Amino acid sequence: NAGVTQTPKFRVLKTGQSMTLLCAQDMNHEYMYWYRQDPGMGLRLIHYSVGEGTTAKGEVPDGYNVSRLKKQNFLLGLESAAPSQTSVYFCASRKTGGNNQPQHFGDGTRLSIL
Amino acid sequence: AQSVTQLGSHVSVSEGALVLLRCNYSSSVPPYLFWYVQYPNQGLQLLLKYTTGATLVKGINGFEAEFKKSETSFHLTKPSAHMSDAAEYFCAVSEPSGNTPLVFGKGTRLSVIA
Numbered sequence: 001n002a003g004v005t006q007t008p009k010f011r012v013l014k015t016g017q018s019m020t021l022l023c024a025q026d027m028n029h030e031y032m033y034w035y036r037q038d039p040g041m042g043l044r045l046i047h048y049s050v051g052e053g054t055t056a057k058g059e060v061p062d063g064y065n066v067s068r069l070k071k072q073n074f075l076l077g078l079e080s081a082a083p084s085q086t087s088v089y090f091c092a093s094r095k096t097g098g099n100n101q102p103q104h105f106g107d108g109t110r111l112s113i114l
Numbered sequence: 115a116q117s118v119t120q121l122g123s124h125v126s127v128s129e130g131a132l133v134l135l136r137c138n139y140s141s142s143v144p145p146y147l148f149w150y151v152q153y154p155n156q157g158l159q160l161l162l163k164y165t166t167g168a169t170l171v172k173g174i175n176g177f178e179a180e181f182k183k184s185e186t187s188f189h190l191t192k193p194s195a196h197m198s199d200a201a202e203y204f205c206a207v208s209e210p211s212g213n214t215p216l217v218f219g220k221g222t223r224l225s226v227i228a
């Protein structure tokens with residue numbers, strides 16, 4: 001059981017380039033989340049999804065887009081990367097059954113924008 | 115709106131000493147509360163959670179936390195620190211209903227000194 005898998009693990013981009021981060025989960029979870037982690041800032045929610053075909057904005061959505069075409073995948077896109085988007089990105093998922101269900105996290109994608 | 119405050123961005127203890135990591139929350143309704151741990155270069159793992167019932171919650175690796183409604187606190191403790199406990203710890207709060215995502219604190223880095 002792989003859990004939550006994030007691809008790629010590391011990436012370096014130039015300002016203005018685009019890329020897509022992939023999150024895949026094999027637990028049949030309905031809910032999926034994208035966070036960014038910056039020193040001293042904790043985890044901040046970018047976008048989330050409560051089911052296939054649905055997405056919603058989190059705390060810091062600007063500059064990012066997401067898609068949830070398949071239940072097991074949640075994609076995070078950067079259309080035009082900026083140095084301020086240098087961060088570690090985490091994907092998480094959880095099952096239905098209420099907000100007492102814990103989130104399961106991937107190991108992160110370390111992204112540097114030059 | 116919910117919020118979480120973790121007092122102390124960095125806590126240092128000696129091996130064998132008591133670990134105390136502080137978490138206070140703000141919520142208009144009795145919340146669900148979580149503690150997660152993050153080891154270097156990994157994602158977050160659930161340590162323990164409080165939903166309802168007994169206010170003293172036991173988690174993995176000998177950690178426990180007590181929900182104190184009157185103090186709006188959910189402090190994490192462990193009687194005797196091990197070197198392997200060195201990590202970053204995050205407190206998180208969730209409303210008991212609706213699709214409102216978790217709100218994380220900014221984290222506390224625990225160092226354990228031999």
